Amino acid sequence: MTSSxxxxxxSDELRRHGHAVVDWIADYLDRVVELPVQSRVEPxxxxxxxxxxxxxxxxxxxxxxRDLDEIxxxxxxxxxxxxxxxxxxxxxxxxxxxxxxxxxxxxVQGMSWATSPACTELETHVLDWMVELLGLPERxxxxxxxxxxxxxxxxxxxxxxxxxxxxxAVARHGVDPTLVVAYTSTETHSSVAKGARVAGVxxxxxxxxxxxxxxxxxxxxxxxxxxxxxxxxxxxxCATIGTTSSTAIDPVRAIAQVAARHDVWVHVDAAYAGTxxxxxxxxxxxxxxxxxxxxxxxxxxxxxxxxxxxxxxxxDRAALVGALGILxxxxxxxxxxxxxxxxxxxxxxxxxxxxxxxxxxxxLRHYGAAGLRAxxxxxxxxxxWFEARIDAxxxxxxxxxxxxxxxxxxxxxxxxxxxxxGDGVTADLLAALNGSGRIFLTHTRLAGKLVLRMAIGATMTxxxxxxxxxxxxxxxxxxxxxDAGLAGSx
Amino acid sequence: MTSSxxxxxxSDELRRHGHAVVDWIADYLDRVVELPVQSRVEPxxxxxxxxxxxxxxxxxxxxxxRDLDEIxxxxxxxxxxxxxxxxxxxxxxxxxxxxxxxxxxxxVQGMSWATSPACTELETHVLDWMVELLGLPERxxxxxxxxxxxxxxxxxxxxxxxxxxxxxAVARHGVDPTLVVAYTSTETHSSVAKGARVAGVxxxxxxxxxxxxxxxxxxxxxxxxxxxxxxxxxxxxCATIGTTSSTAIDPVRAIAQVAARHDVWVHVDAAYAGTxxxxxxxxxxxxxxxxxxxxxxxxxxxxxxxxxxxxxxxxDRAALVGALGILxxxxxxxxxxxxxxxxxxxxxxxxxxxxxxxxxxxxLRHYGAAGLRAxxxxxxxxxxWFEARIDAxxxxxxxxxxxxxxxxxxxxxxxxxxxxxGDGVTADLLAALNGSGRIFLTHTRLAGKLVLRMAIGATMTxxxxxxxxxxxxxxxxxxxxxDAGLAGSx
Numbered sequence: 001m002t003s004s005x006x007x008x009x010x011s012d013e014l015r016r017h018g019h020a021v022v023d024w025i026a027d028y029l030d031r032v033v034e035l036p037v038q039s040r041v042e043p044x045x046x047x048x049x050x051x052x053x054x055x056x057x058x059x060x061x062x063x064x065x066r067d068l069d070e071i072x073x074x075x076x077x078x079x080x081x082x083x084x085x086x087x088x089x090x091x092x093x094x095x096x097x098x099x100x101x102x103x104x105x106x107x108v109q110g111m112s113w114a115t116s117p118a119c120t121e122l123e124t125h126v127l128d129w130m131v132e133l134l135g136l137p138e139r140x141x142x143x144x145x146x147x148x149x150x151x152x153x154x155x156x157x158x159x160x161x162x163x164x165x166x167x168x169a170v171a172r173h174g175v176d177p178t179l180v181v182a183y184t185s186t187e188t189h190s191s192v193a194k195g196a197r198v199a200g201v202x203x204x205x206x207x208x209x210x211x212x213x214x215x216x217x218x219x220x221x222x223x224x225x226x227x228x229x230x231x232x233x234x235x236x237x238c239a240t241i242g243t244t245s246s247t248a249i250d251p252v253r254a255i256a257q258v259a260a261r262h263d264v265w266v267h268v269d270a271a272y273a274g275t276x277x278x279x280x281x282x283x284x285x286x287x288x289x290x291x292x293x294x295x296x297x298x299x300x301x302x303x304x305x306x307x308x309x310x311x312x313x314x315x316d317r318a319a320l321v322g323a324l325g326i327l328x329x330x331x332x333x334x335x336x337x338x339x340x341x342x343x344x345x346x347x348x349x350x351x352x353x354x355x356x357x358x359x360x361x362x363x364l365r366h367y368g369a370a371g372l373r374a375x376x377x378x379x380x381x382x383x384x385w386f387e388a389r390i391d392a393x394x395x396x397x398x399x400x401x402x403x404x405x406x407x408x409x410x411x412x413x414x415x416x417x418x419x420x421x422g423d424g425v426t427a428d429l430l431a432a433l434n435g436s437g438r439i440f441l442t443h444t445r446l447a448g449k450l451v452l453r454m455a456i457g458a459t460m461t462x463x464x465x466x467x468x469x470x471x472x473x474x475x476x477x478x479x480x481x482x483d484a485g486l487a488g489s490x
Numbered sequence: 491m492t493s494s495x496x497x498x499x500x501s502d503e504l505r506r507h508g509h510a511v512v513d514w515i516a517d518y519l520d521r522v523v524e525l526p527v528q529s530r531v532e533p534x535x536x537x538x539x540x541x542x543x544x545x546x547x548x549x550x551x552x553x554x555x556r557d558l559d560e561i562x563x564x565x566x567x568x569x570x571x572x573x574x575x576x577x578x579x580x581x582x583x584x585x586x587x588x589x590x591x592x593x594x595x596x597x598v599q600g601m602s603w604a605t606s607p608a609c610t611e612l613e614t615h616v617l618d619w620m621v622e623l624l625g626l627p628e629r630x631x632x633x634x635x636x637x638x639x640x641x642x643x644x645x646x647x648x649x650x651x652x653x654x655x656x657x658x659a660v661a662r663h664g665v666d667p668t669l670v671v672a673y674t675s676t677e678t679h680s681s682v683a684k685g686a687r688v689a690g691v692x693x694x695x696x697x698x699x700x701x702x703x704x705x706x707x708x709x710x711x712x713x714x715x716x717x718x719x720x721x722x723x724x725x726x727x728c729a730t731i732g733t734t735s736s737t738a739i740d741p742v743r744a745i746a747q748v749a750a751r752h753d754v755w756v757h758v759d760a761a762y763a764g765t766x767x768x769x770x771x772x773x774x775x776x777x778x779x780x781x782x783x784x785x786x787x788x789x790x791x792x793x794x795x796x797x798x799x800x801x802x803x804x805x806d807r808a809a810l811v812g813a814l815g816i817l818x819x820x821x822x823x824x825x826x827x828x829x830x831x832x833x834x835x836x837x838x839x840x841x842x843x844x845x846x847x848x849x850x851x852x853x854l855r856h857y858g859a860a861g862l863r864a865x866x867x868x869x870x871x872x873x874x875w876f877e878a879r880i881d882a883x884x885x886x887x888x889x890x891x892x893x894x895x896x897x898x899x900x901x902x903x904x905x906x907x908x909x910x911x912g913d914g915v916t917a918d919l920l921a922a923l924n925g926s927g928r929i930f931l932t933h934t935r936l937a938g939k940l941v942l943r944m945a946i947g948a949t950m951t952x953x954x955x956x957x958x959x960x961x962x963x964x965x966x967x968x969x970x971x972x973d974a975g976l977a978g979s980x
Contacts, residue, residue: 009584022508025595046611054619057858075608092597094499100594105515107582118565121536129544153840200690350643368547
C-alpha cells in the first residue's frame with residue numbers, strides 16, 4: 001500500500017491495535033477498584049525494569065501492552081479508582097476519553113483561527129454554553145468584549161491574567177513591574193505565588209483569613225492602602241471559591257469592592273468548586289462574579305472531562321491579548337488581519353494548541369445539563385453523609401465547613417493538651433489508610449493543625465465506596481488511637 | 491450494574507463507541523488526502539451550525555459522530571494530509587495516537603513522583619534515551635546534575651528557562667529584573683519575545699543575522715558589551731537550530747563562547763530541526779551543545795509524536811527548580827521530602843500534568859531508532875528533490891539554504907526592478923495554491939522579500955505527493971506570471 005521504507009502503522013493495524021487499547025482501557029476501568037489505590041513501588045523501581053538503551057528496531061505492539069501491565073500499572077496511583085479520595089479529583093469519563101482520542105487522531109493545530117476554524121469556533125461556542133450552564137455573568141460571553149478560552153491548568157490561567165493585570169498597572173501608572181503587588185490569601189493555591197514569581201511581579205501579599213479560612217476583606221483593604229502609601233502599585237488579587245486545603249469561599253463581592261477602590265484586577269479561582277455552579281441551589285457560593293475581571297474553573301477536576309481542560313473567562317479580552325499577543329510574519333493570514341476572528345494563541349503562553357474543546361463538547365452532549373447536575377448532587381450528598389459520620393463521632397472533629405464535596409477532619413485527642421496533640425495520631429491514621437491500599441487520602445494543615453482531606457469526586461465513586469471508606473477509617477482510627485495509648489471514643 | 495442516577499458511559503458502551511471512534515480515525519486518515527487541505531469555511535460558519543444553547547439532556551453518541559462529519563471536518567485545515575506543507579509539520583502516528591488514548595484512559599496526574607511514580611520515571615527514562623538517540627551531551631542526562639522534562643511546547647520551555655536565567659542573574663548581580671537583558675536574533679521564534687514579556691524581563695535585543703539568516707556572534711558580543719556598559723545585565727540568549735522562517739542555523743558554539751564571557755544562560759531552540767539529530771550524518775548542524783544550559787526539541791513536530799510533546803533538557807536542574815519550585819503543605823509527601831525523586835511540577839508552569847511520556851515511549855518502541863532515521867532521511871531526500879526542481883527553474887529562486895526538509899522559494903520577475911517586485915506574483919501563487927485545496931503552504935519574509943515555505947514533513951507525505959505538489963506549483967506559477975503580464979521562464 002505504501003512505498004515508504006518507514007514502518008508506519010497501517011490503518012488496518014491502527015484499527016486492530018486501537019480496538020485492543022480501547023478494550024484494555026475498559027478492562028482497566030472495570031478492575032481499577034481492585035488495585036491498591038496508591039502505588040507501592042519504591043523510587044527507581046519503574047526505571048530498573050526498563051531497558052537502559054532505546055530500541056534500535058521496532059517492537060510488536062503487544063510488547064508495549066505487556067509492559068504496560070507489568071511495569072506501568074504497578075507504578076501508578078489510581079486516580080480513577082472509586083476509592084481515590086486524595087487531592088482534588090481528576091475525573092475522566094467515556095465521552096471525554098473518546099474526545100481526547102479524536103483530538104489526537106485529527107492532529108490539528110488551533111493556534112490561529114485560520115489553522116483550523118472549527119478548533120477555535122467550537123471552543124468559543126462551548127465556553128459560551130458554559131457561561132449559561134454555570135449562571136456566569138454575561139460579561140464573560142464572547143458576544144461582548146470578553147470571552148472564554150481553554151487553558152491547560154488554573155496555574156497557567158493565573159499566570160496569564162497576572163501578566164495582563166501587571167501590564168495594565170504598568171501602563172496606567174507608568175511604573176516598573178518591581179513595584180507591582182499581587183494579593184492572595186494565606187489559603188490561596190500556590191500557583192498564584194508561582195505565577196507572580198514567573199511574571200516578575202515584585203511583591204506578593206498573603207492576606208489573613210478568618211476562622212473559616214476565607215480572605216478577610218478588611219485585611220485586604222489595609223494591605224492595599226499600606227502598599228499604596230509605600231509607593232507600590234496594587235495590581236492583582238486572586239479570590240478563591242473552594243480553596244485547595246479546605247474549599248473555603250473567599251467573599252468575592254467584598255473583595256471586588258475593595259479592589260475597585262484601588263483599581264485592581266480581580267481574578268477568581270474556582271478550579272475545583274466551579275463545577276458546583278451547574279446546580280442553581282449552589283450558586284449562592286458564587287456571588288459577586290459580575291464584578292470580577294477573570295474567572296477560572298477546571299472541568300478536568302469535577303466535571304468528567306479529562307485533564308487538561310481549564311476554562312478561563314475574561315471580561316476584557318483586549319487586556320489579555322495586549323499582554324500575550326505577538327504576530328510574526330509567518331503567522332499572518334487574511335482572517336487574522338480582518339479582525340473578525342479569535343486567534344487563541346494570543347490568549348495563552350504556548351503557541352500550539354490541541355483541539356481540547358472536542359472532549360468538553362462531547363461531555364456536555366453525552367451527559368446533558370441534567371446528567372451533570374445529577375453527578376454533582378450525588379457527590380454532594382455523599383459528602384453530607386460522610387460529614388455527618390465524622391460530626392457524630394467523638395474520635396474525630398470537623399476542621400472546616402464542607403460546602404462542596406470535601407470533608408476536612410482529624411483525630412481528637414482527649415484531655416487538656418495543645419491543639420496539635422492530635423497530629424501524631426492523625427498522621428498515623430493517614431499512613432495506615434494509604435498503606436492499606438484500600439483507599440487514598442491526602443492531608444493539609446489548617447490553623448497549624450494536621451488535617452485529613454476526604455475529597456469525594458472520582459467518576460466511579462458511589463455510596464458503597466464512601467460507606468466502606470468510612471468503615472475503614474473508623475477501624476484504623478481505633479488502631480491508631482490504641483497505638484498511641486489513647487481511647488478517642490471516650 | 492450501577493446504582494448511580496448519573497448517565498455514565500458503561501464499559502460496554504465505552505468499548506463499542508471506542509471501536510467506532512478508532513475506526514472513524516482510521517477512515518479519516520485514509521480519506522484525508524481527498525479533502526481540501528485548507529478549510530474553506532468563512533468566519534462564523536461552524537458556530538452558525540451549532541445549537542445556541544447547550545443540551546439539557548444527554549444525546550446518543552452517534553449524533554456527535556454525525557456532527558463531527560458535518561460540522562467539524564469541513565472546519566478543519568488538515569494537518570495530517572500528505573499534501574499539507576504549511577508551517578512546520580505536526581506529525582501524528584498510530585503509536586502516538588494510541589499513547590495519547592492510554593494517557594486519557596489512565597487519567598493519572600504526574601505533578602509529583604508520588605502521585606504516580608511511573609508517570610515521572612518513564613518520562614525521565616525516555617528523555618535519557620533521547621539524549622543517546624540524538625547524540626546530545628552527557629550533561630543533559632538525569633544521572634548528573636541535569637535532566638529532561640516534557641513540556642507542552644517550546645514556548646513554555648523558553649519561558650521556564652528564561653525565568654531560571656533571570657533568577658540566576660538577579661541572584662548573582664543583585665539587580666532587579668528590569669535591568670535584565672535577553673538576546674534573540676531577528677529570526678528567532680516570537681515565543682522568546684513573548685516569554686520575555688511574560689517574565690517581565692526588561693530588555694530584549696534582536697541581534698542582526700548574516701546573509702544565511704543566522705545570528706552574528708560579533709553582533710551579539712557588541713550588544714552584550716554595550717548593555718553592560720549601560721549598567722544592564724545580560725542574562726539569556728536563545729540560539730536556534732532551524733529557525734521558523736527558513737531553518738537557518740545559529741552558530742551555537744560561537745554564541746556560547748560569547749555568552750560565557752558575559753556569564754549568560756544559553757538556550758538552544760531546535761523545536762523543528764531537533765529530530766534530524768537522530769541521523770549521525772546531520773549531527774554537524776548541532777555542534778556546540780555541550781556548552782549550553784538548555785536545549786529544546788519537539789517530537790510533536792517531525793518525530794511522529796502527537797502534540798503536545800516538547801522535550802526540554804537543562805544542564806543544571808537546580809536552577810530550573812529554584813525558579814519554579816513551590817511546596818505547599820497539601821503537596822508534601824515522604825518521597826519529596828527524601829530528595830530521592832523528581833517532582834516535575836517544579837520543572838514547568840502548570841501544576842497538573844498528563845502522562846505524556848507514554849506516547850513518546852510507544853513511538854520509540856514501534857519505530858525503533860532505525861525506523862525514525864528512515865523517516866527523517868525520506869523527508870530530507872524529498873526536500874533535496876524539490877529544492878533541485880526550484881533551483882533548476884528560472885521562474886523561481888531559492889531564498890535560503892535547506893539543511894533539513896524546508897525549502898524557501900519565490901517567484902522571480904525578470905528585468906531590473908526592485909528586489910521585492912516578485913512579491914505580488916508570489917502572493918498570487920500562494921493564494922492560488924491554497925485556494926485549489928490540493929496543497930497547503932505558508933509564507934514568511936526573508937530580507938524583506940515575500941517567500942513561500944514548502945515544509946515537507948507530514949507523516950503520510952511520500953514522493954508522489956511532493957511530485958504532484960511540484961507540478962501544481964509549476965502550473966499555477968505560469969498562470970500567476972501570465973496574470974501579471976510576465977513570463978517568468980524567459
